[in-house]
Amino acid sequence: MLTDHRGWFFSVTVLMWVALLMLPVGVKGQDRVQEPSQDVQRKVEKLIEQLGDDRYTTRERAQAELTKLGFAAFEALSEAQNRKNVEVAMRAKYLIRSMRIDWTWEQDSPAIKTILKGYGRQDDDQRVRRMNALAQLEAGAGIAALCRLARFERTDSLSKEAALFVIGQNCPENAEDRKKHSDVIRHTLGSSRRAGASWLHVYADWLDNSATAVVSWGKLVEVERRLLQVSPDRSSQKIVRNLLRRQAEMLREMGHVTEAARVSKQLFDHLELKNEVQILEIVDWLAEQEEWQLFTDLxxxxxxxxxxxxLLAYRLAQSELKLGNVERANQRIQKALQIGKNDAKEHELTAFELKKRGLIDWAEKEYRHVIALGPVASNTYIKAHFSLAEMLHDSARELDAAQTFQSLIQVLQDNRDEQITADDFQRQTGWIRARMHHFFALHHAARNELSQQKTHLEQALVADSSDADVLIAMYRLPNQDLDWQRRVRQLIQEAANAFRKQIAATPDDPAPYNQLAWLIGNTEGDFEEALECSQKSLELHPNQAGYLDTLARCYFAKNDLDQAVRHQSRALKLEPFSGLIRRQLERFQLEKQRRQTQRESLEPIDES
Incomplete structure (x- = not known):
């Protein structure tokens, strides 16, 4: 118990003056933080004890000394924030908050510096969003920065969040990249003893294929589960869920399937069973892990x-199918289709979510249900046609896709306002008719019906001369005379110039950059310009699968097959069920293999 009763207001006022007069020494932007010596560590521990001394002057002197020590005291002060002694905990928290930390370091990439700009002024939610942005950087480029946050964040909860963003990333497939990641983790964390850092040290061992890492991880999970029980303010159900998920993934990767299922089931104890977002997240993860037998339990x-x-009902039907229970699966599908009854918007959203998860057949059922519900020519009705047609096109069902647009155009024609002239209607629906004819052309191309393909491309061009996919298809049409080739090149130039004008008019809109890059990358022109435009679109809208698909195509046009495969693979990870993205990746991989085989066949034989 404190014997000095001077009052909190006076103490806080003095603390503020200390912060102003004794500028704290923070963590500087350097490659590696210098670890405090054992003598310094002992001094810090002694000073922290003095923060709770009965004598006010001793407490103030200890705080001033700790302020001067700066980073050397950071680790111990972080732990002291959780002391039972209220005076020690309060002063430790204040000292941590008053430390100046350079969140960006000299070796950081421009992308990381941009993400962390102003980080110290952000609230907790904003900081977590910045962490997520770091985690989205390609090939683990944000790992070092996230480890830095895990080590130096002012609260344990934020430190743990940063660690989880590292742990939640996909493990590199090859040993060399795994070693690089583990080295970065250890290098950045140093001797940090914080909980998040401890997790990352074990995770680094896992990346190095340590046989004991899984056992160590299990112990960390149990520690966190107990902490949640006794001090719920220092942990959360979300943190425990994420730790359990990684534990199950580790076990499954090692082939311990039964143990992985046991750990996965423990997740259910940390769910709010009425929280749709939480349940959907876990259900999607269970599907990724192919833990179909757990769906019934949940x-x-x-x-x-x-x-x-x-969506949950469909996932349950999927698990029944995977377990061979076809009749029960069909029953669940019928029940799922009835959820929402006649709410077209709800069914449209369900269809979209099913498509995103690769459940295409059921998404088609939902879209067709939306169309059947109507009302005819409503926004939801039109969107359902568009989404269904593009999904069918992605599945290479070109005739079905074309006919979906064809039926929409007919309905719009039949319900056209009398005040809209036929010419105006043609202009308003031009882009739809262009897509329809493009899909018809693709259907005929697959059947080697060149004449019908050409006819539909001509009709698509009349409907919308700026459709890049139509122009690309015309450019690739085989066995065409010089007049056709000159005409197509002229049209491509006109469309490219139109996209350039859009870029000039709306420089912060990524779409025209992507359209110009896609058009040139698939035809002819300045491939360097196309590459720069594609990169700009991704700068404006990072981690967009369609834009990465374009970037890969631009590299393919420049004969950089390594980069083409690399970025196309990134696109497929973002949209793993996209048929268009998958087929383009397969094409790039085949071409890369063909060229590799060709090079090997030309290499001289070593006869030594």
């Missing part, structure tokens, strides 16, 4: 939610 715990949420 659905029994959250029976009401599974009967009210169509």
């Amino acid at each position: 659905s029994q715990r959250g029976d009401t939610l599974f009967s009210q949420n169509a």
